[in-house]
Every structure is written in structure tokens, then in C-alpha cells.
Amino acid sequence: MSDDLDDMIRHAMKTLDDEAPSGYFEGLPNVTLARLEDGTRMDSTGTHDTAPTPLVAPHMLMSDTNEKNREEDSGLHDIRNLAAASKSRISARRSTQSPVVTEDDVLASSSAGWKGIALPEPAKMISLPELASLPSAVAIEKADKASRAEAKAAAKAAKRESSAVIATATDSAVSAPMIGSRVAAKQSSGKGGLYAGVGVLLAAAAGVGIYMYTQKGGTAPAAAVQQVAKVETTPAPVLKEVKAPIVAPIVEEPKVEAPAVVAPVDEKVDEKKAVAPAKAEKVHKVEIRDTIHTDEVKPAAKVEKKDEPKEKGDGSEPSFDALLKEGGISDTKQAAKPTLEKKSLTTGDFKTGMAAVSGRAQGCYAGTQGTANVKLTIASDGSVSKASVTGPFAGTPVAACVEGAVKAAKFPAWDGGPQSFSYAYLLAE
């Protein structure tokens, strides 16, 4: 049987051999040498890159004994050349349509692809301020120290001023604007509010002490009242608080103001009542005045708070945080804060994941060996979102089996967009 088959094969091939164009071999050396001369190249598929060497050439070089045959075939040669040229073009096109793509190329392109997707739009639009326009770290530190020192000096000066007002009422008219300027200077510092609060407390304590002293001595000059009244008009809340006890000895004014504001003040002055119940009426008067001051101070304090950001904004050197906020960086950072350390799937991760399902994929072998090329897309959570088999198995049950196996693969999650890979399984028993 084997010999019969071999004979049949040889006979068939002999038939093919007999069909070689007559005169072909006479012209083949010349055609080959012409190709060497022309430098005409053929690609690895055996087809021409450029215009193919006309098949007519060997036949044109036929011997005269085949003249009749050549005349019969001459019309066919043009058609044959056309067919060969078409075939060559198709082959060349096919070879250029399927460039060799390495795994690294796939990874690089997929990585670039997901980077393009993953970058949030706001991040692309961030425009940081020019570095040259920003203050240096040393300058910021110096400015900070200077403002602290200034605030301390202002606090000390305020204390000194307050004591000066108490000691010499005649000088208060001059000192008031100075105090105002000091306070304004204090407000210019970042911690002015804090120092102001501390100053108020200290001044209140001092005022209570002075009040107690004046109640005992009763020697406060009447002119001081007018001076204090002038001081009250100034926007400096600390000094108003300080002056409050000084006005206490005045007897005329409480009669007008007392009914409106006594009730709420009583609760606040409970402790003072407990300390000096015998002087409750006077205390009331004092507290009335004090309350008035408080009412005046409260809006001033509010204004002061409102002014803080303005002063910061008007300052010569804006803070770096403010600049970052203007640029939207702080918000963007919070929004785009990565949740995973892994930024992309590495080749090692990919191969490990694919190797885990290789047994299942290779189990899809169904009698026909070959390579199943799988193109898959892996989502950032590590799951396979898409898998498709290309090549000879495409569209077959084997392909569906392999795709199912690949979709079961798991990979480590990463922070980014999906990535695409290609992988090949050799299907064999």
C-alpha cells in the first residue's frame, strides 16, 4: 500500500514536472543574473518587493525550435504577468499589514494607552506659579520671625500704653492713635487675634484690680472720663476693655443706660456680686458701662476677624499654601490620591497570572495542535475584562474554551487604567 501511494505521488509530481513552461530553463540563468544586476530583492515570502521579474523573460529567450509554441502562448504571457504582478502586490501588502510586534511593544503601547486614560484632566491643566516669583523658604521664615517679634513688641507696648493711660490721663489723647496703630500693626501679624485675646484678658484683670483700687481710693479724675470716652471711639478693642473699669466711678450715666442692659449683665457678674454684695448697685453701674463696652467691642472683634483674610491677601508676600490653593493643587491631590502602590501591571505579574491558567487553557486541545494567540484586556482590579483568540483557532470551540480559561485568570490590582496584552498558548496533547 505504501509503495502504491508513493508511486501515485511520484506519478502526480511527474505530471507537474512535465507542465513546466517550455524553454523556461534556458532563460532562468539569465533572469537570475539580471536580478543580481538589477539588485531586485525579494522578501522572505519569496515574492518581489518591487515590480517582479516578468515571467515572460524566460519564454522570450526560448530557442527557435519552440517558435510555434511561443506564438501560441504569447498572448497568455501578458495575462500571466498581470496575475503574477497582482499576486506580488497582494503578498507585499499582506507582509506590510502584519508587522512583527514584540511583547515589549505591546506592554509599552498598552502602558502608554492607559497612562493617557488615567491622567485626570484637571491635573493636566494645573499651572504652578513661577518659581522665581515665590518667596524663598529663608525669606518666609524671616518674615514669620519678624511678624512674631513685632506682635510681641506690640503686646508689650499695649500693656505699657494701658498702664500709661491709667497713670496719666492727660497723655491718653496722644497715646490713643498710637495704640490704634499698634493694634493695627498687631492685626497685620498672623497671630494678632490670639495676642489680642490674651491682651484683653490681661487688661480685664488689670482693670478689675484698678477698679478695686479706685473704689477704695475714689481719686480718679473726672477728666479721665472724657479721655476714656475718646479712646472708646478708637477701633482698638483691647484698650476699650482696659478703660472700662476706669469709667466705673462716674455716677451720672448709668441712670440712662441701666434699665436696658442690667438684666443680662447680672448673670455675668454673679461672681462679682458674691465677692462684693454690699456694693451691688455700684457694681451694676460699672457693669452697665462694661456691658456697653462689650457691645461695642463685639462688632469690632467681628470686624477684626473679617479683616484677617483681607490683610493676608493684601500682604506683600502671599503664603505658599494660598498659592497652591489658587492653583487647585491641594484639591487635585486629594481627589487623585492613589489608593494602591502598584501603578501598572508588570510583565512578571502578567506571566504569573497567565501561567496560573495555562493548564486549563492547554486543556482545550481538541486533536488539532497549534498556537492559540490570545489578546486580552485586564482591568485595574486584576480581572480579565476581555479575551479573544486570533489565528487559526479563531471562532472555533477551542477558541471559546481558551477564552474562558483566560478570563478566569487573576492579576494583582493596580492604580491605573486597563492594560492589554497578547499571549500565545501552544495547544498540544
Next chain:
Amino acid sequence: MDSDEASELERARKGDRDAFGLLVRRHQRRVYSAALHILGNHSDADDVTQETFVRAYKGLANFDGRADLFTWLYRITVNTALNALRSDKRGAALEKKSGTEAEHIGGRPESLGQITATPAQVAQQSADVARVLTAISQLSATLRVTLVLATVEDLPHKQIAEILEIPEGTVAWRVNEARRLLRQKLAGEPAVEAKQPAASGGK
């Protein structure tokens, strides 16, 4: 290698194209036949034959002369033909293509898959030849080449193994597998190509 061939080879190595032309003339029939047997049609066989000689000329410096010149040419021919088969997948598409191509070139019986030719042309060939050629065209490239080298070219397995750079055992397996498949196809049975031995590899 006779003295004339050795002389031509030496001159061709030095750039004498006339000498190379003599070498082409000396081996062209066998090279063309091998290409035709593997590819099954004149057009592709002509391409591969020319390409074989062009490659040979460019690679003459690498030919050390230890092997026979024809064996070396044969290896180039087989590799070029295999590349052509694999790139074009002619093995799979031959039947569809050949009929159309035969019509374009005037209906000359040039292809293995000639069963779609006109009745007059089919009449020129025996029914057995047509069936055999069709069955061979349906074999995979590796099986087809190995079968042709063993059966038609009548090369020993050892030489085929050298040409294809595969173990001799693989050659024997491929020849047997090709014959088994051919018998099944000729008998009209569905033929499924078996798995190649793991140790085989090669071309």
C-alpha cells in the same frame, strides 16, 4: 563536487557572474522541481527558484564547501518554499485560489488544486493524479515538504534531517503521518493531523 563545479564555485565566489550562471544552469532543474513539488504551481516555483539562486549568490562567502553544493542549495530552496507556504498559507488557500488563477493564466493546469479546472483539462490528467495532488495540497507545510523530500526527491532520512534541521526520528514520523493522512483523504475519510512528537521541533 566535480572539478568543473569546484572551479565555477571558486570563480563565482570572486564575483564572476558568468561562473555563477553556469552553476545555476547546472542545478536549476532540481531546484525548480523541488520548489514545484512543494508549492504545486509554476508561478510560485519560479519565484522560489530565482530567490534561491539570488540568496545563494549573496551567501557564497558563507558556503564552506564541506557539504555538497546541491545539498546547500536544496536547503535554501526548502526554507524559501516553506517561508512562502507559511506566509501565504497556500496550503489552506490553494484550492480556492488555484482555480481562479488557472482561469486567469489561460486555463493551463499549473496548480496542485486543479480539480476546478475545465473538463477538458481534467481529462488530460488522470483522476488519480488530481486526487493525489489535491490531497497533498491539503497537508500542512512541514508534512508536505518532508513527504516530497522523502518520496519524490527520494532523499534518505538523514539528509532530510540535515536539510530541515530536525532529528531523523521526526523525519520518519512526519513521513508516516503524511502517508496516513493521504490515505485517509484519498479514501474519502476525514483526516485529522496528529500531534507531532514533543522532541521534534525544527522546520
